[in-house]
Amino acid sequence: MxxxxxxxxxxxxxxxxxxxxxxxxxxxxxxxxxxxxxxxxxxxxxxxxxxxxxxxxxxxxxxxxxxxxxxxxxxxxxxxxxxxxxAELFDPAQASRTFRLSMSDYASGALLPHLMPDLRESAPGVRLSIQTRSREAAMAALVDGDIDLALGVFPDRPAAVSESLLFEENFVCVVDRDTLGPSFNLTDYLARSHVSVGVMEGHADEVDVAVSLLGHTRDVVLTLPHWSVAPDLIGGTDLVLTIASRSLTDMRDDRLAVLPAPFTLPAFRFVQAWHSRRDGDAGLRWLRDRLSLNL
CATH class of the missing domain: 1.10.10.10 (Winged helix-like DNA-binding domain superfamily/Winged helix DNA-binding domain)
Structure with missing residues (x-):
């Protein structure tokens, strides 16, 4: 120089x-x-x-x-x-700040009902702005500084992005119980048409990858980005939905049966991710801690 x-x-x-x-x-x-x-x-x-x-x-x-x-x-x-x-101390009781988060409706359902009562009591001036982005778009937004925190599953995380584990999650299958036969094995699973949840059309998710490793493909007749509505589409049909178990906590349709997947589907890590340049941000660190505590 x-x-x-x-x-x-x-x-x-x-x-x-x-x-x-x-x-x-x-x-x-x-x-x-x-x-x-x-x-x-x-x-x-x-x-x-x-x-x-x-x-x-x-x-x-x-x-x-x-x-x-x-x-x-x-x-x-x-x-x-x-x-x-x-790096100044962050006082949640006095803070007036908006945090920009990327998360799916699945993540919103799993996290926000516990988080918001805490924030309203401990940090009434804190606001959250929630966006839904694909995994790739969320990582790009962190790098560009367009969001503060991304919550989800990010197997291709850039080196500059840090993460912490919030929980591990398992997949289950949802079917109309009246369409069940004496068994629910891999052959029965593949014989059905499928509902798939994903933000990006045509993007292979964890379920597709696991099925392909067995040498098969699914007949997906509906792909939608909304986890919360997906179980409501199964009753009265021969469809099968393979979905994260936490998204079924409020399922009230008595017609539906929840079954283990008839093949190996590894649990997945659900994390919160942020750019390492924000490691010194006391407010963001406080929010990450609140998310971890309010599961």
Missing amino acids: NNLSALDLNLLVVMEALFAERHVSRAALRLNKSQPAVSQALGRLRLAFDDPLLVRGRQGLELTARARAMQPALDQALAAVRGLVI
């Missing part, structure tokens, strides 16, 4: 955005700055580090080898600075 005096914290924030977006206009939008201002900042960064940092590639701008080597240290440095800024 040739000119340390030419570098300030604002330039490092611009560099972080440029490294993440790899596009000057998108970095400008992310920073709420003009494109010329970001271009000028990139010129200063190139001069300070004596490296182009971003160069033209086949798919747009790409990081140079120097930039790729610098990125982890840059992320850690800015996370530390942000931690200093927001």
Whole structure:
């Protein structure tokens, strides 16, 4: 680096955005700055580090080898600075803050009925804004800073995203009991048509993966993003629903039978995930603790 005096914290924030977006206009939008201002900042960064940092590639701008080597240290440095800024004690009784969370209606049903009475009593100025995103979109939103916390199952979590386990969950099968024969084995299961719950159409979930490992596929006739309504669609049909057991706590339809899956379906980890740059955020840490305590 040739000119340390030419570098300030604002330039490092611009560099972080440029490294993440790899596009000057998108970095400008992310920073709420003009494109010329970001271009000028990139010129200063190139001069300070004596490296182009971003160069033209086949798919747009790409990081140079120097930039790729610098990125982890840059992320850690800015996370530390942000931690200093927001490390003051969080007083939930006096706080006025909105937390942005991504979770499905399954997660909302499992967590919010326990969490909200606690928040209303201990932190009346705290508000929650809930969004529903696919797993991939939730991880991208954490990285981009568009949400504070993601709750769900994230097997492909980016390295910069941290997580803590909330609970482990099992799948069960729901069928109309009048359609049950003397057995409910794998052959009976595969002979039925299926209801599948998923945010992304055509995306193979844990059930599809387990069935495919046995050399089979399911005949899915309905895919929907809502866990809560799915059990209501089974009564009076020959359909089978394979669903997380916690989503059935309020099931009141006497026509339905809940059965173990007739093949091995591993339990899955339900976690809360956040970007590691937010490790020093006392308010977010407090919210994570409340979620863990209110299960």
